[in-house]
Amino acid sequence: MRSTPIYEVHAVKYAHLPRKAWEVQINPDPHDADFPMDYFVWVAIPLDESGNRLVGGKPIVIDTGFNAQVGAKRGREVKTNPADLLAHLDIDAREVEDVIITHLHYDHVGNWDRFPKARFHLQDKEMQFATGRHMCHGSFRHAYEVEDIVGMVRVLYGNRVVFHDGDEEIQPGISVHLIGGHTMGIQSVRVMTRNGWLVLASDASHYFWGVEQNKLFSIVFSVADMLAGYDTLKKLADGRIDMVVPGHDAEVCRRYPASKPGLEGVCVRLD
Numbered sequence: 403m404r405s406t407p408i409y410e411v412h413a414v415k416y417a418h419l420p421r422k423a424w425e426v427q428i429n430p431d432p433h434d435a436d437f438p439m440d441y442f443v444w445v446a447i448p449l450d451e452s453g454n455r456l457v458g459g460k461p462i463v464i465d466t467g468f469n470a471q472v473g474a475k476r477g478r479e480v481k482t483n484p485a486d487l488l489a490h491l492d493i494d495a496r497e498v499e500d501v502i503i504t505h506l507h508y509d510h511v512g513n514w515d516r517f518p519k520a521r522f523h524l525q526d527k528e529m530q531f532a533t534g535r536h537m538c539h540g541s542f543r544h545a546y547e548v549e550d551i552v553g554m555v556r557v558l559y560g561n562r563v564v565f566h567d568g569d570e571e572i573q574p575g576i577s578v579h580l581i582g583g584h585t586m587g588i589q590s591v592r593v594m595t596r597n598g599w600l601v602l603a604s605d606a607s608h609y610f611w612g613v614e615q616n617k618l619f620s621i622v623f624s625v626a627d628m629l630a631g632y633d634t635l636k637k638l639a640d641g642r643i644d645m646v647v648p649g650h651d652a653e654v655c656r657r658y659p660a661s662k663p664g665l666e667g668v669c670v671r672l673d
């Protein structure tokens with residue numbers, strides 16, 4: 403018998419943005435390479451010993467994306483809300499009980515209102531960052547939407563936020579890990595799969611070139627923590643860099659197969 407439960411893991415893409423190196427890197431590639439950005443939410447679904455979906459197993463959603471209104475305001479198109487895209491994986495957002503929020507940037511916590519039954523798992527430091535003195539600086543503030551932050555405070559007062567401080571298990575086979583760097587309290591998620599530990603870096607490594615080449619993304623709270631974070635991500639994946647999935651790389655949809663026929667470019671299976 404397996405000691406740790408396993409999960410199938412999917413990335414669900416809900417938006418896309420053409421980007422150049424100078425827009426996303428500190429010390430950009432002098433050849434001005436294209437680094438298109440995709441926007442994802444992720445899902446971990448518990449499996450039984452035979453690799454079938456566990457009867458009564460509850461999916462865990464990681465991040466909730468942004469909606470069409472916020473996308474339009476920020477020049478990013480959302481054709482279908484990510485909460486609705488989950489139906490491709492037979493998941494009803496209204497029934498989801500656990501949502502891990504990697505950090506509170508607008509593209510990770512919008513649509514929190516589409517998950518009315520969920521507990522939201524968040525690092526202490528991220529709430530502190532988004533509601534404290536660092537938000538006096540526009541350069542830290544601009545990737546947050548005040549209505550999302552106020553919304554998360556309302557969810558907190560509804561007793562639906564679970565705070566974590568550092569590394570904690572959410573349930574057997576799935577844990578959160580404080581990384582920092584991109585924001586003060588960004589966390590990554592580690593999930594046991596049929597192929598071993600898979601690490602959903604989220605924006606602890608926006609692109610493969612972060613964790614693979616130690617290159618720096620342009621939105622950063624602490625450069626030192628971002629670099630140390632790349633090492634932590636590799637350690638969490640037992641040194642297997644191919645088991646670290648970045649948060650925004652358009653290459654993800656090319657490296658991984660569609661979750662089901664017909665879902666090419668929308669849902670890819672990561673395990």
Ligand SMILES: [Zn+2]
Nearest residue numbers: 507509605649
């Ligand atoms: Zn992001």
